[in-house]
Amino acid sequence: MGSEDFGPDERLPYWAEVWPAGLVLAAWLGENRDRVRGRACLDVGCGLGLTAMVASWLGARVVALDYERPALGLARTNALANRVPQPLWVQMDWREPGFRPGSFPLILCADLFYERRFFGPLLGLFKTALAPGGVVLAAEPRRGLGEQASQAFAAQGLDVERLSEQKAFCGGQGATVTLWRLVLNQ
Numbered sequence: 001m002g003s004e005d006f007g008p009d010e011r012l013p014y015w016a017e018v019w020p021a022g023l024v025l026a027a028w029l030g031e032n033r034d035r036v037r038g039r040a041c042l043d044v045g046c047g048l049g050l051t052a053m054v055a056s057w058l059g060a061r062v063v064a065l066d067y068e069r070p071a072l073g074l075a076r077t078n079a080l081a082n083r084v085p086q087p088l089w090v091q092m093d094w095r096e097p098g099f100r101p102g103s104f105p106l107i108l109c110a111d112l113f114y115e116r117r118f119f120g121p122l123l124g125l126f127k128t129a130l131a132p133g134g135v136v137l138a139a140e141p142r143r144g145l146g147e148q149a150s151q152a153f154a155a156q157g158l159d160v161e162r163l164s165e166q167k168a169f170c171g172g173q174g175a176t177v178t179l180w181r182l183v184l185n186q
């Protein structure tokens with residue numbers, strides 16, 4: 001990292017590891033294949049690509065975005081190594097999404113609610129990119145701001161449901177992860 005990485009948008013390389021929240025969301029995908037197969041699916045802040053790869057392997061048409069180019073390169077390598085159909089890896093900032101409105105019935109978020117300033121842009125992305133009746137699945141560790149994010153989203157008109165809470169371990173670290181289901185009110 002260089003000094004240019006420490007501007008107002010401090011870009012610590014959180015993409016460089018797989019997080020327990022990603023494991024929990026990947027497991028949910030595996031247990032809910034029928035809700036995944038054949039769907040257009042957006043993985044937001046995909047990092048190294050675990051959840052995008054699992055959704056793609058299960059038959060979803062996956063677009064996976066991150067604003068860090070090295071993350072996308074390694075995610076592509078991961079998909080090659082695991083012989084799953086390549087998601088469409090897109091370098092994009094979620095604050096300036098470039099999707100046609102209503103494109104995705106399924107949006108995946110793993111460990112993204114760690115800064116309060118993310119809530120507004122992510123809500124904007126959900127409102128734009130979700131197809132009518134679409135669902136956001138968000139896995140968040142307890143150390144983050146998941147509770148606050150869910151309250152903020154509920155106040156902005158999303159139906160918020162807590163699906164599960166479980167411990168997950170990954171790369172030597174553990175976390176209690178809450179899985180949230182967010183639906184736009186019609």
Ligand SMILES: C[S@@+](CC[C@H](N)C(=O)[O-])C[C@H]1O[C@@H](n2cnc3c(N)ncnc32)[C@H](O)[C@@H]1O
Pocket residue numbers: 014015016017018019021022023044045046047048049050065066067068071092093094095109110111112
């Ligand atoms: C904690 S990591 C989670 C990565 C992955 N979802 C997982 O669970 O392993 C957060 C990810 O969000 C990405 N990110 C942060 N701000 C972003 C933004 N404004 N636009 C797109 N991606 C962003 C980071 O580069 C990083 O890959």
